[in-house]
Amino acid sequence: MDISELTDHNINLCFEDARRLIEQGVTEIFTRQLSVVVQLMSITASYATLASLVNRKSWPILGLMASIPLLKNSASVHTVESLG
Amino acid sequence: MLVQELLKAELNIEQGIAGHLIQQEVVFLDRQKETLLRLARNQMARRELLIFGAKEWIVRGYTELSELMVRLTDPKSVSDTLDLKETQAQVVRRFFPQLDTGFRSLIYLFVAFNPDYFGMPISQLTFLETAVDGIYASVSNLQNYLSDKLIRDIFSIRNLFECINFKSKVARPKNPATYVPHPNGMKIQAKDVSFKYHEKSQPVLRNVNFTIEPGELVSIVGYNGSGFPLKRR
Numbered sequence: 001m002d003i004s005e006l007t008d009h010n011i012n013l014c015f016e017d018a019r020r021l022i023e024q025g026v027t028e029i030f031t032r033q034l035s036v037v038v039q040l041m042s043i044t045a046s047y048a049t050l051a052s053l054v055n056r057k058s059w060p061i062l063g064l065m066a067s068i069p070l071l072k073n074s075a076s077v078h079t080v081e082s083l084g
Numbered sequence: 085m086l087v088q089e090l091l092k093a094e095l096n097i098e099q100g101i102a103g104h105l106i107q108q109e110v111v112f113l114d115r116q117k118e119t120l121l122r123l124a125r126n127q128m129a130r131r132e133l134l135i136f137g138a139k140e141w142i143v144r145g146y147t148e149l150s151e152l153m154v155r156l157t158d159p160k161s162v163s164d165t166l167d168l169k170e171t172q173a174q175v176v177r178r179f180f181p182q183l184d185t186g187f188r189s190l191i192y193l194f195v196a197f198n199p200d201y202f203g204m205p206i207s208q209l210t211f212l213e214t215a216v217d218g219i220y221a222s223v224s225n226l227q228n229y230l231s232d233k234l235i236r237d238i239f240s241i242r243n244l245f246e247c248i249n250f251k252s253k254v255a256r257p258k259n260p261a262t263y264v265p266h267p268n269g270m271k272i273q274a275k276d277v278s279f280k281y282h283e284k285s286q287p288v289l290r291n292v293n294f295t296i297e298p299g300e301l302v303s304i305v306g307y308n309g310s311g312f313p314l315k316r317r
Contacts (some may be wrong), residue, residue: 002254011250018244021237026244029237032229039226046218053212057203064191065209065216072184 117147145189188213268299 005011021029054062195202195209204212272295279289296302 002252005252005254014243014250015247017240018247021240021244029241032234032237033241036226036229036234039222039229042222043219043226046215046222049211049215050219053204053208053215055203057201058212061191061195061202061204061209062212062216064187065213068184068187069217069220 145185148186266298271298272296 050062192206192209195204196206199205274292274294277289277292278287280287294302
């Protein structure tokens with residue numbers, strides 16, 4: 001690269017960002033990105049398990065099971081907010 | 085005085101009615117608990133209930149939930165506590181986990197005693213519960229990961245690859261001059277060098293010309309503030 005190009009604002013920003021990435025640790029950042037894929041795969045696997053277990057009769061049970069954490073979460077959040 | 089006595093009497097009646105209702109509730113819950121225990125002790129109950137003490141777990145979950153409901157609906161226990169907010173916080177901390185366990189145990193009971201109705205045995209319900217919890221945990225983790233930091237990281241990675249693949253736009257000359265290193269080092273040559281600290285100030289250097297040959301030793305002499313460091317630079 002030419003010295004005159006290093007003074008360019010956009011190129012400087014680009015290099016600064018890359019430097020920050022290397023200082024933080026590239027492996028850690030790549031792992032964080034990969035963990036999103038892992039979580040998506042986990043959701044798919046759980047969904048496949050559910051699909052294989054649930055039939056026409058067992059939908060009410062699935063609905064109840066699925067609503068418990070949802071209700072618990074929303075109720076606790078609402079109560080904590082109202083308590084201030 | 086009469087008004088106060090009337091109010092007191094009304095309060096007593098209300099407390100009496102509330103007490104009576106709570107008593108009825110307690111009797112009802114006790115009856116339900118006995119039925120559950122009877123079912124749990126029944127040797128003819130499904131075999132799955134015998135595994136890992138599932139019967140005891142179901143009955144304990146239900147009992148804890150019912151006892152908590154009675155405690156919460158009892159006005160005496162609430163009025164004894166002065167700090168209402170602290171009571172509410174305690175309720176949130178203790179009530180929700182027990183409510184969760186209670187509901188889960190109820191679902192297990194439904195399936196345990198009516199497997200044909202719901203089309204699944206209790207063992208299958210365990211897998212179903214694990215899958216549902218897995219989905220919630222994964223979604224929660226995903227929410228934590230999908231922050232602005234992640235998006236910023238993606239841009240940083242893109243920038244890193246751009247830096248690696250960066251190609252200079254400055255064209256190289258066709259016949260570049262070759263650098264011939266001198267055995268004693270470099271020659272330093274200054275031509276018409278002028279410098280001012282500020283635009284309006286007097287120049288400290290004006291049209292300075294000199295050449296220092298390789299290997300030559302030069303000393304600069306002058307008054308304070310006459311620009312030695314500048315010349316050294």
